[in-house]
Amino acid sequence: MSKVRTRFAPSPTGFMHLGGLRTALYAYLYAKANGGDFILRVEDTDQQRYVEGAVELIYSSLLESGLKYDEGPDIGGNYGPYIQSERKHIYGEYAKKLVELGGAYYCFCSKERLESLTDENGNRKYDKHCLKLSKEEVERRIASGEPYVIRQNIPTEGTSSYEDLIYGRIDVDYKELEDNVLIKSDGMPTYNFANVIDDHLMGITHVIRGTEYLSSTPKYNLMYDAFGWERPVYIHLPTIMKDATRKLSKRYGDANFDDFVSKGYLKEAIINYVALLGWAPKDNSEKMTLTEMVEKFSLDGISKSPSIFDEVKLRWLNGEYVKALTDEEFYDIARPFLEKSKVNGVFDLKKIAKLLHSRVDVLGEIPEKIDWLAELTPYDLALFDNKKNKTSADVARDLLPKIKETILAIDEFENDKIFATLSEKAGEFGVKSGAIFWVLRIAITGQSVTPGGATELAALIGKDETVKRIDYSLSLLG
RNA sequence: GGCCCCUUGGUCAAGCGGUCAAGACAUCGCCCUUUCACGGCGGUAACACGAGUUCGAUUCUCGUAGGGGUCACCA
Numbered sequence: 001m002s003k004v005r006t007r008f009a010p011s012p013t014g015f016m017h018l019g020g021l022r023t024a025l026y027a028y029l030y031a032k033a034n035g036g037d038f039i040l041r042v043e044d045t046d047q048q049r050y051v052e053g054a055v056e057l058i059y060s061s062l063l064e065s066g067l068k069y070d071e072g073p074d075i076g077g078n079y080g081p082y083i084q085s086e087r088k089h090i091y092g093e094y095a096k097k098l099v100e101l102g103g104a105y106y107c108f109c110s111k112e113r114l115e116s117l118t119d120e121n122g123n124r125k126y127d128k129h130c131l132k133l134s135k136e137e138v139e140r141r142i143a144s145g146e147p148y149v150i151r152q153n154i155p156t157e158g159t160s161s162y163e164d165l166i167y168g169r170i171d172v173d174y175k176e177l178e179d180n181v182l183i184k185s186d187g188m189p190t191y192n193f194a195n196v197i198d199d200h201l202m203g204i205t206h207v208i209r210g211t212e213y214l215s216s217t218p219k220y221n222l223m224y225d226a227f228g229w230e231r232p233v234y235i236h237l238p239t240i241m242k243d244a245t246r247k248l249s250k251r252y253g254d255a256n257f258d259d260f261v262s263k264g265y266l267k268e269a270i271i272n273y274v275a276l277l278g279w280a281p282k283d284n285s286e287k288m289t290l291t292e293m294v295e296k297f298s299l300d301g302i303s304k305s306p307s308i309f310d311e312v313k314l315r316w317l318n319g320e321y322v323k324a325l326t327d328e329e330f331y332d333i334a335r336p337f338l339e340k341s342k343v344n345g346v347f348d349l350k351k352i353a354k355l356l357h358s359r360v361d362v363l364g365e366i367p368e369k370i371d372w373l374a375e376l377t378p379y380d381l382a383l384f385d386n387k388k389n390k391t392s393a394d395v396a397r398d399l400l401p402k403i404k405e406t407i408l409a410i411d412e413f414e415n416d417k418i419f420a421t422l423s424e425k426a427g428e429f430g431v432k433s434g435a436i437f438w439v440l441r442i443a444i445t446g447q448s449v450t451p452g453g454a455t456e457l458a459a460l461i462g463k464d465e466t467v468k469r470i471d472y473s474l475s476l477l478g
Numbered sequence: 479g480g481c482c483c484c485u486u487g488g489u490c491a492a493g494c495g496g497u498c499a500a501g502a503c504a505u506c507g508c509c510c511u512u513u514c515a516c517g518g519c520g521g522u523a524a525c526a527c528g529a530g531u532u533c534g535a536u537u538c539u540c541g542u543a544g545g546g547g548u549c550a551c552c553a
Contacts, residue, residue, distance in 0.1 A: 010553090011552080011553055045553085046551095048552085049552070122479095170482070171482085173481075176480075176549080180551090190553090208498080211482090214548085214551095215481070241545095247547090277490070280490080284500080284501055286501085286502060305483090305545055309489095309490095310488095310490065312489080314488070358516045358517095359515050381535055423513090426512075433512040434513065435512095445514090447549090449514065449515070450513095450515080452513090452515080453513040456513080
């Protein structure tokens with residue numbers, strides 16, 4: 001059997017969408033799991049939708065997520081060029097050939113005529129009007145400069161079938177298909193044509209793409225057959241949904257790789273999570289490196305039904321990746337987020353990072369977790385309520401002055417010392433030490449969940465600030 | 479609407495004729511830490527429905543319902 005070759009063929013229309021990223025990932029995994037090559041091809045035949053810089057974004061997203069392609073526009077290969085707009089002449093040639101083979105024909109119909117074909121349901125199906133044109137008339141009209149397109153000639157009856165590796169046998173009646181445009185009036189091919197020509201010319205053995213092509217694949221097979229080419233193996237992938245009824249789409253703006261990266265998700269975690277949407281390895285592993293995914297990848301683990309994107313689980317996975325980092329690594333990647341916080345320039349960021357490390361799932365939430373450190377503002381006194389430690393606002397009102405006094409007496413204001421000193425006072429104060437820490441923590445932070453224990457935080461903000469905040473809390477308590 | 483496809487807990491998902499129907503996230507509870515978190519342990523929770531086939535269906539077939547996809551000079 002020939003070497004497996006898969007491809008990822010995005011359009012440069014904007015950011016790298018997570019759905020697209022998953023398609024790329026599976027194409028990559030399938031190729032690598034089978035010792036094959038993974039190719040990148042840019043499908044930029046629609047000049048209207050072209051977005052400046054999008055091509056570069058495709059390169060960088062793929063690079064960052066580790067999906068290293070063996071051939072592509074920026075790295076070359078033996079089957080180039082890998083950008084469709086640079087292959088325009090190739091399509092024209094093959095289109096002409098397909099016309100000769102009877103698989104396509106020239107069409108001169110006006111937009112108005114096409115629109116008049118719309119039925120009561122708003123659907124439109126081309127009526128093969130120009131198929132009847134004589135060869136002479138076609139040549140004459142082309143020579144006179146009349147604009148034209150080339151349409152695929154689809155049989156009016158019969159059924160086409162093929163075997164999809166995920167969905168099994170797919171049957172579609174030809175009468176459901178339309179004579180789509182293959183070459184547009186500007187000379188550019190449509191996806192319908194270019195994908196077939198390129199996949200064949202580039203030696204693609206396995207076509208991996210979304211289910212939106214499941215029922216139009218017979219059209220492509222018709223062309224492979226007409227040219228006498230071997231049809232590729234098809235692997236269609238289920239959609240990723242935003243919720244039960246809505247597709248995860250660019251329109252919602254929150255489904256781009258870059259968005260998640262800037263929100264503080266690690267690239268490895270994003271790829272890992274996306275891999276799990278629609279695929280489960282035999283051993284049910286969840287946290288996996290790309291290399292492990294290659295080792296475990298197999299098509300029978302891919303599901304047929306759409307799956308809903310769950311950011312909550314992504315958060316968890318991301319947290320796993322974050323915790324696996326060393327403190328130094330964490331500080332490095334957390335730094336931009338720490339610097340965005342209000343505590344930047346006030347407290348030692350490295351110390352804060354250490355406290356934060358085991359308490360952060362997504363880096364983007366760092367500022368909100370520590371902004372309060374810069375300044376204590378009014379908070380809900382109900383935070384003092386804690387049943388386990390038997391604390392309340394009343395208890396706090398009574399305890400805080402004693403705690404303050406104790407703290408004032410501490411010379412070396414560092415965590416261990418503060419902790420030990422306050423612990424010893426529990427008996428004297430007539431409460432559990434847990435109560436002291438709970439009350440102190442709330443009094444100096446005003447937060448229910450904090451990046452560190454009471455004494456760690458006290459040490460971080462310093463003795464003066466700690467005392468100042470205790471006074472402030474006492475004033476709130478009245 | 480026509481056609482194609484899909485249907486296991488709130489979510490991701492194991493399962494591929496006989497299971498007390500895995501696991502993960504989330505949720506709830508307990509424990510640990512004489513401080514927050516981390517961590518550990520446990521609970522709640524699912525085969526869309528109806529007919530078949532079969533000794534036996536989550537698993538096979540058909541239908542119903544629900545959902546998705548598609549019907550462009552977009553990919």
